[in-house]
Amino acid sequence: TGLVVAMDGPSGSGKSSVSRGVARGLGLRYLDTGAMYRAMTWWMLRQGVDLDDPGAIGARCGEPLIVCGTDPDGPAIHVDGIDVAGPIRQAEVTGAVSAVAAVPEVRARLVALQREVIGSGGIVVEGRDIGTVVCPGAEVKIYLTASAEARAQRRSAELAGSTVQAQQEAMARRDTLDTTRKTDPLSMADGAVELDTTAMSLDEVIAEVLRLVAE
Ligand code: ADP
Ligand code: CDP
Numbered sequence: 668t669g670l671v672v673a674m675d676g677p678s679g680s681g682k683s684s685v686s687r688g689v690a691r692g693l694g695l696r697y698l699d700t701g702a703m704y705r706a707m708t709w710w711m712l713r714q715g716v717d718l719d720d721p722g723a724i725g726a727r728c729g730e731p732l733i734v735c736g737t738d739p740d741g742p743a744i745h746v747d748g749i750d751v752a753g754p755i756r757q758a759e760v761t762g763a764v765s766a767v768a769a770v771p772e773v774r775a776r777l778v779a780l781q782r783e784v785i786g787s788g789g790i791v792v793e794g795r796d797i798g799t800v801v802c803p804g805a806e807v808k809i810y811l812t813a814s815a816e817a818r819a820q821r822r823s824a825e826l827a828g829s830t831v832q833a834q835q836e837a838m839a840r841r842d843t844l845d846t847t848r849k850t851d852p853l854s855m856a857d858g859a860v861e862l863d864t865t866a867m868s869l870d871e872v873i874a875e876v877l878r879l880v881a882e
Contacts, residue, residue: 669789679818700794798856
C-alpha cells in the first residue's frame with residue numbers, strides 16, 4: 668500500500684501550505700480534512716440548524732453529500748453539488764466550526780469519509796486527529812507548531828482587514844475548543860515528530876518534512 672503522511676497541528680501552524688508542498692514534491696494526493704468540517708458547518712448554517720444544540724447537529728449531519736478533491740494544486744470541495752471552496756473560508760464558518768467538529772456523530776461520519784478517500788494511501792492528510800484517530804498507522808506523522816504570535820501574524824497576512832491581535836484572540840479560542848473537546852481532541856500522536864516552525868520559512872519546513880519521509 669502507498670505512503671500516508673499525517674500532518675496535525677493548531678490553526679496557522681502551516682499544515683495546508685506544507686502538506687500541499689510535500690504532496691507536490693512527492694507526486695502524492697492531498698486531503699484537507701478541515702475543509703470537510705468547514706463544509707459540514709457551512710451546510711448547518713445554511714439550513715439554520717441551532718449550533719448550540721449538539722443533538723440537532725448530530726441528528727442532521729448525515730444529510731449533506733460532501734465531496735472533497737485531492738489535487739494539491741487545486742483543492743476542490745462540494746456540498747450537494749455546490750462549490751463551497753470560497754464560502755467555507757468565511758469568518759462565519761470559521762467562528763462556528765469548532766462547535767460542529769465537537770459533535771461525535773459528525774466526527775464518526777467525516778472520519779469514515781476521510782478513510783474512504785485515503786484508501787490504500789499515496790496521500791498527505793492534514794487535520795487535527797490524523798495521526799491519532801484517522802490514520803494511526805501512517806508511515807510519517809508530523810506535528811506542526813509555531814508560537815501563537817507567529818501563527819496569528821501568518822493568518823492576518825492572508826486575510827485583509829484583520830489585526831494580528833484580533834486574529835490571535837480568535838485562534839486562541841478555537842485552539843482551546845479543539846484541544847479540550849471530549850471526542851478526539853487535538854494532541855500529538857504516538858510516534859509523531861514535532862516541528863516548531865516559528866523561525867523557519869515555508870520552504871525550510873517542506874524540505875524538513877521531505878527529509879523525514881526519505882528516512
Ligand atoms: P494551517 O493549515 O495550519 O492553518 P496554513 O498553511 O493555512 O496553516 O497557513 C500558513 C500561512 O503561513 C501560509 O500563508 C504560509 O505561506 C505562511 N507561512 C509563513 N511561514 C511559514 C512556515 N514556516 N511554515 C508554514 N507556513 C508559513
Ligand atoms: O484553517 P485552519 O487551519 O485554522 O483550520 P482547518 O484545518 O480548516 O480546520 C477547521 C476546524 O475543523 C478546526 O478548528 C477543528 O475544529 C476542525 N477539525 C477537526 O476537528 N479535525 C480535523 N481533522 C480537521 C479539522
